[in-house]
Amino acid sequence: MEKQQSKDPLHGITLKTILEKLEAHFGFDTLGELIKIKCFNDNPSIKSSLTFLRKTDWARKEVEELYVKNVSKFL
Incomplete structure (x- = not known):
């Protein structure tokens, strides 16, 4: 029996x-415009953004939704 692949674009990908x-596609300036969170607008870094997103469910959800909408650009 063959394994079925998940149709979830977030399956197996880390935050x-x-x-x-x-960040590579949009840059922090554009990310800060698309998702209004301080970690993208005030001295942004991957590390500080990860810390905030891991603690803040609504912001993480918005970032994941933006990724899903644009996932074809990253393949």
């Missing part, structure tokens, strides 16, 4: 990878 791909 760090999502953030790195979004």
